[in-house]
Amino acid sequence: MDIVRSSSISTIKGPKDWFTGDVYIDAVAAAPLPSRVSANLVHFMPGARTHWHRHPLSQTVFVTEGVGLCQRRGGPVEVIRSGDRVLFEADEEHWHGAAPDRLMVHLAINEGDDAHDVVHWLAPVTDAEYSVAPTAEHD
Template structure:
């Protein structure tokens, strides 16, 4: 057993996020065989991820606030504190805070045995987000 001290919060890079987003790493690469990853991600109103997908899927659990999530080609869905959202492997999607709320979620995913964990695409435009 090992206690891992908290690391400093990290600002989400501009090529992966729009707006003010910070994350705290909860579970980073662990010794094999674990491939679990968990971040607590904090979004200011209107802040969001770029389009992205995960090789082994992703689970989001909203801990505070109100957020939005969308799979490519799908509707924008509202997620609230207590909601859990599962995105299957390879599905392109984005998620972030609603226009008038902060939102925090736990982002949980596994790294594949080989290859990249995630693929990142274009930033979500204001039109895609719904700010016209």
């Protein structure tokens, strides 16, 4: 058994080459090899979002707070809310983030492939792509 105290792990700012806007990441799970599962609690400030990206073995996102948006390449922009679970299929190009006027927090669960790759980052989601998003409805 290994207990990691929350005070021993710092929140990190999401890198500019992965995200647009202010994003903060808290590591939740990063088991040692041979495990290939990782999980992060990701906090998106209003308007913040990932770049386009894909995961070799899929990704599950569980929204814990707020209102967000997500889109798979070629599909419509979808509104996601607290309690929603989104599965992005293996190698499906997609993005996710906060609605323009709401913050969004999600738990991102990923599995690395045989080469331990978890994500492949692509181009930023442009303001034009993001602006076609539906107006987020508030519950």
